[in-house]
Amino acid sequence: xxxxxxxxVAGTTLAGFLLTALAFAVATSSQADDDPQDGQPPDAEIRxxxxxxxxxxxxxxxxxxLDRASGRRDKAFKERTARVAIDAHHADLRRxxxxxxxxxxxxxxxxxxxxGTVRRDGFVVEKILxxxxxxxxxxxxxxxxxxxxxxxxxxxxxxIPGVLIPCGHAELAKADPKYQRAAxxxxxxxxxxxxxxxxxxxxxxxxxxxxxxxxxxxxxxxLTVGIGCILLGSNTAEFMIHDGMRAIDYLQSRPExxxxxxxxxxxxxxxxxxxxxxxxxxxxxxxxxSCYITSFPRLLKSRGGQDSEQTIYAQLAWGMDHADYxxxxxxxxxxxxxxxxxxxxxxxxxxxxxxxKRLYSRLGHAERIAIVEHDGxxxxxxxxxxxxARWMARWLLGEDRAIVEPEIEVLTPEExxxxxxxxxxxxxxxxxxxxxxxxxxxRLEKARGEFDAGRVRALAGIRRLRLLxxxxxxxxxxxxxxxxxxxxxxxxxxxxxxxxxxxxxxxxSDLKVIRAPxxxxxxxxxxxxxxxxxxxxxxxxxxxxxxxxxxVMAVDLRGTGETLQKNGFFxxxxxxxxxxxxxxxxxxxxxxxxxxxxxxxxxxxxLNRRRDGxxxxxxxxxxxxxTVPALHAAAVEPQLFTEVELHGGLVxxxxxxxxxxxxxxxxxxxxxxxxxxDLPDLVAAIRAxxxxxxxxxxxxxxxxxx
Numbered sequence: 001x002x003x004x005x006x007x008x009v010a011g012t013t014l015a016g017f018l019l020t021a022l023a024f025a026v027a028t029s030s031q032a033d034d035d036p037q038d039g040q041p042p043d044a045e046i047r048x049x050x051x052x053x054x055x056x057x058x059x060x061x062x063x064x065x066l067d068r069a070s071g072r073r074d075k076a077f078k079e080r081t082a083r084v085a086i087d088a089h090h091a092d093l094r095r096x097x098x099x100x101x102x103x104x105x106x107x108x109x110x111x112x113x114x115x116g117t118v119r120r121d122g123f124v125v126e127k128i129l130x131x132x133x134x135x136x137x138x139x140x141x142x143x144x145x146x147x148x149x150x151x152x153x154x155x156x157x158x159x160i161p162g163v164l165i166p167c168g169h170a171e172l173a174k175a176d177p178k179y180q181r182a183a184x185x186x187x188x189x190x191x192x193x194x195x196x197x198x199x200x201x202x203x204x205x206x207x208x209x210x211x212x213x214x215x216x217x218x219x220x221x222x223l224t225v226g227i228g229c230i231l232l233g234s235n236t237a238e239f240m241i242h243d244g245m246r247a248i249d250y251l252q253s254r255p256e257x258x259x260x261x262x263x264x265x266x267x268x269x270x271x272x273x274x275x276x277x278x279x280x281x282x283x284x285x286x287x288x289x290s291c292y293i294t295s296f297p298r299l300l301k302s303r304g305g306q307d308s309e310q311t312i313y314a315q316l317a318w319g320m321d322h323a324d325y326x327x328x329x330x331x332x333x334x335x336x337x338x339x340x341x342x343x344x345x346x347x348x349x350x351x352x353x354x355x356x357k358r359l360y361s362r363l364g365h366a367e368r369i370a371i372v373e374h375d376g377x378x379x380x381x382x383x384x385x386x387x388x389a390r391w392m393a394r395w396l397l398g399e400d401r402a403i404v405e406p407e408i409e410v411l412t413p414e415e416x417x418x419x420x421x422x423x424x425x426x427x428x429x430x431x432x433x434x435x436x437x438x439x440x441x442x443r444l445e446k447a448r449g450e451f452d453a454g455r456v457r458a459l460a461g462i463r464r465l466r467l468l469x470x471x472x473x474x475x476x477x478x479x480x481x482x483x484x485x486x487x488x489x490x491x492x493x494x495x496x497x498x499x500x501x502x503x504x505x506x507x508x509s510d511l512k513v514i515r516a517p518x519x520x521x522x523x524x525x526x527x528x529x530x531x532x533x534x535x536x537x538x539x540x541x542x543x544x545x546x547x548x549x550x551x552v553m554a555v556d557l558r559g560t561g562e563t564l565q566k567n568g569f570f571x572x573x574x575x576x577x578x579x580x581x582x583x584x585x586x587x588x589x590x591x592x593x594x595x596x597x598x599x600x601x602x603x604x605x606x607l608n609r610r611r612d613g614x615x616x617x618x619x620x621x622x623x624x625x626x627t628v629p630a631l632h633a634a635a636v637e638p639q640l641f642t643e644v645e646l647h648g649g650l651v652x653x654x655x656x657x658x659x660x661x662x663x664x665x666x667x668x669x670x671x672x673x674x675x676x677x678d679l680p681d682l683v684a685a686i687r688a689x690x691x692x693x694x695x696x697x698x699x700x701x702x703x704x705x706x
Contacts, residue, residue: 012126046536048488048500057563059582061496070297073319090328091538100313103241123187127418134247135431139203141197143183147260149151161396162260168268169218173202178380185389191573206432212423219307219571221388226308228437228657233672237309244277265388267291267380272310275325276622281528287396290337293322298348305583313671314589323352331365337384337393341377441657444675457636461594462671482542493602500562500634501555504546524608525619529554532624534561553607557596573668580668592667596629604640617642628668631682635691638689651698652679662701
């Protein structure tokens with residue numbers, strides 16, 4: 001098995017079966033993105049579950065949740081036919097969306113400046129620098145028709161439409177030829193176009209050294225800041241949406257641009273921004289999102305969830321899909337630009353378009369939504385640029401005519417560069433998005449009230465004990481290893497979730513269990529052992545606990561050990577091998593922290609039942625990143641525990657914000673938690689409840705010991 005030997009003890013005769021267990025070291029240092037060991041099971045994982053495919057358990061569970069959420073949404077759409085109900089629904093979606101991204105930031109002076117001008121045949125490019133927030137700059141390029149002269153303030157008849165072009169995930173951003181060609185095509189057809197750099201692209205890399213060098217850009221950059229945003233109750237999308245709205249402010253400030261004729265068109269990640277801005281900003285009068293619109297059921301079951309800004313907390317739980325971006329401002333004209341071979345599933349594109357078309361038709365505006373499908377792969381291909389320009393001309397100029405893109409001499413990266421040194425973070429006093437997150441954290445900490453376990457329960461999504469399923473599973477034949485008697489077992493904590501475990505105390509059988517000297521009494525403490533790498537990651541630690549006189553239940557919490565999603569990497573290994581499942585759960589309004597805390601609580605209840613029917617608290621031992629759900633479980637139900645022992649766990653979420661870069665922390669988010677509590681607050685609350693807490697080898701956000 002390519003050097004990764006696995007032992008299956010499920011339903012087999014184990015007499016004479018020699019088991020070996022190799023302790024798997026906890027990852028306590030930053031690892032390279034190509035580290036082959038990241039997210040892998042121990043070399044000698046003890047298997048309890050029958051068959052194969054258990055690494056897909058969480059995916060199957062979440063797909064079932066997705067199907068239920070989609071079914072509820074589709075049913076509500078069919079029943080919602082009255083205009084008053086449709087308007088109320090869209091208002092509710094907008095409110096929820098804005099709340100999920102942390103609210104919209106108040107606007108401040110733009111302090112805009114033109115840093116240079118470049119002329120081409122038929123159009124002029126002005127290089128623009130403005131502040132979307134104080135000392136937080138946006139670099140952009142304004143493409144103007146060559147014939148456009150700045151009219152007087154009163155000369156509104158000579159004003160032209162302005163179109164915003166947010167960039168997709170291109171490292172060069174506004175300097176990328178495809179975005180320059182889209183902007184130039186608009187300028188050649190009598191419209192102005194403003195193309196701007198998103199964060200972590202172009203001249204707006206957010207983590208750089210003094211020479212302007214950077215490691216993270218695009219998706220890795222967006223996700224790196226996005227992990228902190230989640231904890232703060234915001235989203236990477238808020239930075240992009242705010243920048244886009246400020247870019248519209250700039251367009252409207254130009255005397256040659258008609259502030260009442262504003263459009264928006266963009267591709268891929270720029271299509272995402274276009275969809276969001278068109279849904280939220282009433283100033284946009286026509287939109288053309290390209291190579292983005294699909295449906296979440298199609299997307300999540302094919303490619304999986306996408307970048308941080310494309311994933312809004314709990315939107316599937318409250319019934320928001322891609323089609324809603326198209327309909328939230330009906331009857332605003334919307335053109336869906338698509339590619340047949342796109343990784344944004346074309347079937348989902350047509351599903352969403354058809355639903356949006358039905359709603360536009362219900363309200364008498366069928367002509368205001370259309371689709372164009374290019375027979376090619378993902379990308380801002382020439383036919384999609386032409387279709388978008390024609391759509392803008394139709395609705396902003398009142399001219400429905402064919403537009404053909406000629407040969408265009410684009411600017412070199414040096415020609416279109418806005419800042420003197422090529423990066424905004426090299427400007428004096430510049431604030432990055434990480435600085436903005438620092439400031440948000442400081443405000444939240446200052447406003448934080450008294451600790452409230454009920455709030456912890458609500459944010460993490462931990463149900464009360466009486467609502468948790470306590471279904472029994474299968475027991476298997478026990479086996480002995482170096483004086484340690486282990487009984488494999490499975491345990492169902494809810495429908496679709498089977499937890500494999502190993503126990504060192506006898507169940508109801510006639511097996512004679514060999515105990516170490518000093519066998520514990522009936523009322524001795526029982527230990528619940530959870531490890532980030534699964535139940536068999538450190539058998540030596542379990543043996544030491546058992547030989548000290550305690551029975552042990554070692555459990556694979558969902559998504560660990562045998563049920564680890566081994567090929568669900570989300571853009572980079574540093575985000576964890578289960579990143580795709582974690583993001584799907586996030587869209588559904590679920591946190592792995594909460595779900596794993598429930599697993600711990602169900603197992604603790606099972607473990608602390610004595611044979612005489614009495615209850616006794618258990619000692620909870622957690623290793624690695626599962627210390628976070630362990631803390632949550634003990635904080636909301638402290639009566640189940642006598643002690644909580646943490647090994648190698650994150651010291652605080654605030655440390656994650658402070659450090660910027662993290663390792664394997666995506667799985668341990670709780671949306672908006674830092675507005676109400678941090679991990680040390682959980683420790684203090686557990687201790688205040690009379691439960692002992694011991695911490696060994698606390699780590700920073702990179703897994704480095706403190």
